[in-house]
Amino acid sequence: MDETVNPSRLASLAGDPEVASLVEQEFDRQSRSLQLIASENFTSEAVLEATGTVLTNKYSEGYPHRRYYGGNRVIDEVEDLARNRLAALFGADHANVQPHAGAAANLAVYQALLDPGDTVLAMRLDHGGHLTHGSPASITSKFWRFVDYGVTPRDDESPSSERIDFDEVRDRAKSERPRLIVAGATAYPRVIDAEQFREIADEVGALLMFDMAHVAGLVAGGVHPSPVPHADVVTLTTHKTLRGPRGGAILSCAEHAKAIDSAVFPGLQGGPLEHVIAAKAVAFKEAATPAFAQYARDVVANAAVLGAALADEGIRPVTGGTDNHLLLVDLRDFDPKLTGKEAQEVLDLAGITLNRNQIPGDPRSPFVTSGLRLGSAAETTAGMGADEMREIASLLGRSLRNRGDAAAQDVIRDRVRTLCGAFPPYPDPRGVRPA
Numbered sequence: 393m394d395e396t397v398n399p400s401r402l403a404s405l406a407g408d409p410e411v412a413s414l415v416e417q418e419f420d421r422q423s424r425s426l427q428l429i430a431s432e433n434f435t436s437e438a439v440l441e442a443t444g445t446v447l448t449n450k451y452s453e454g455y456p457h458r459r460y461y462g463g464n465r466v467i468d469e470v471e472d473l474a475r476n477r478l479a480a481l482f483g484a485d486h487a488n489v490q491p492h493a494g495a496a497a498n499l500a501v502y503q504a505l506l507d508p509g510d511t512v513l514a515m516r517l518d519h520g521g522h523l524t525h526g527s528p529a530s531i532t533s534k535f536w537r538f539v540d541y542g543v544t545p546r547d548d549e550s551p552s553s554e555r556i557d558f559d560e561v562r563d564r565a566k567s568e569r570p571r572l573i574v575a576g577a578t579a580y581p582r583v584i585d586a587e588q589f590r591e592i593a594d595e596v597g598a599l600l601m602f603d604m605a606h607v608a609g610l611v612a613g614g615v616h617p618s619p620v621p622h623a624d625v626v627t628l629t630t631h632k633t634l635r636g637p638r639g640g641a642i643l644s645c646a647e648h649a650k651a652i653d654s655a656v657f658p659g660l661q662g663g664p665l666e667h668v669i670a671a672k673a674v675a676f677k678e679a680a681t682p683a684f685a686q687y688a689r690d691v692v693a694n695a696a697v698l699g700a701a702l703a704d705e706g707i708r709p710v711t712g713g714t715d716n717h718l719l720l721v722d723l724r725d726f727d728p729k730l731t732g733k734e735a736q737e738v739l740d741l742a743g744i745t746l747n748r749n750q751i752p753g754d755p756r757s758p759f760v761t762s763g764l765r766l767g768s769a770a771e772t773t774a775g776m777g778a779d780e781m782r783e784i785a786s787l788l789g790r791s792l793r794n795r796g797d798a799a800a801q802d803v804i805r806d807r808v809r810t811l812c813g814a815f816p817p818y819p820d821p822r823g824v825r826p827a
């Protein structure tokens with residue numbers, strides 16, 4: 393990572409010691425514990441700085457060269473830069489960089505392409521789909537009629553076990569005649585074949601949206617096939633494997649560009665966050681470099697090593713492993729009494745940060761779960777490699793096996809801190825290395 397230090401980031405908060413202290417505490421947490429949440433990453437210093445600029449002061453409702461407020465000459469250039477870089481990065485006709493989040497990007501697509509009550513076919517939440525793919529808890533399911541597909545049942549003898557069940561996708565598409573099919577997931581460790589989804593969409597005359605929030609950085613880096621040539625619309629977040637600031641974006645073919653833009657603004661959002669859009673532009677430039685392609689390869693290689701090492705600990709990766717940055721593990725073989733909730737809490741105390749997650753066919757609720765989700769994107773950014781992945785799996789297994797033993801957890805937490813200290817994600821702005 394860039395070795396330059398910007399001490400002013402915290403110094404400028406000297407007048408607000410409460411906020412400064414909280415920022416420092418979070419800096420320490422991120423630096424001294426393992427960040428294995430599959431949807432998180434460490435941005436570059438340049439991305440962090442762009443988010444802290446005066447661009448935050450400007451109202452710029454509308455789009456470049458068609459704004460509702462004066463004074464947008466520079467802002468127009470910022471947003472043009474971001475959307476041109478994003479479209480070029482993925483070879484798309486059109487890019488909208490204004491969505492504040494992935495959920496807003498998905499909502500905007502539904503608003504652009506559908507009428508209320510239209511049918512949408514998307515992945516079940518408990519098989520890896522996202523809340524905005526029609527969960528009853530999401531506003532998406534109030535406006536549109538979602539029907540779902542899932543993954544094949546677990547069968548340890550079959551290589552297609554727990555993978556997207558394309559027979560079911562086709563059958564459901566034929567029986568439900570959706571106007572839109574949604575591909576993409578939030579907890580699925582395998583390549584998602586956009587071409588197969590395109591074939592099925594064409595068979596039933598549906599549009600295809602691909603939500604590549606999780607794998608956008610892997611697509612940019614060339615280690616996951618691009619859905620852009622196959623989907624009518626592709627949504628993404630900029631902060632996961634793409635390693636940019638927190639936010640969303642939409643790619644579309646020219647035919648849908650106007651409808652998408654109108655759905656984002658004025659349909660759904662007001663003023664865009666131009667400081668974040670500037671940071672997105674920075675991240676898109678970074679993601680187009682050979683160094684980022686190497687990073688994407690390292691992320692996938694590290695996840696594969698982590699998955700194999702977890703399996704050696706008796707912790708079963710769903711589908712037997714991973715093709716991407718994430719692992720979904722089933723705790724039931726390891727210990728039938730151990731829930732995802734308890735495991736997450738135990739590991740949190742040991743300094744291993746991840747999230748509980750339902751596994752396909754999970755008998756437990758989304759709040760309790762029988763699984764965990766882990767990702768390699770953040771610690772790969774920090775510089776960890778195969779040896780560290782194997783050590784992480786060993787520490788994780790030891791922590792879960794010794795979960796009632798406070799002394800054992802202390803030893804593990806110390807080792808986690810030492811490991812993280814050797815791979816600081818950022819230079820310390822106080823000039824103090826993590827202990």
Ligand code: DSN
Nearest residue numbers: 430431494522578579
């Ligand atoms: N919350 C994100 C994730 O963790 O995958 C998706 O929005």
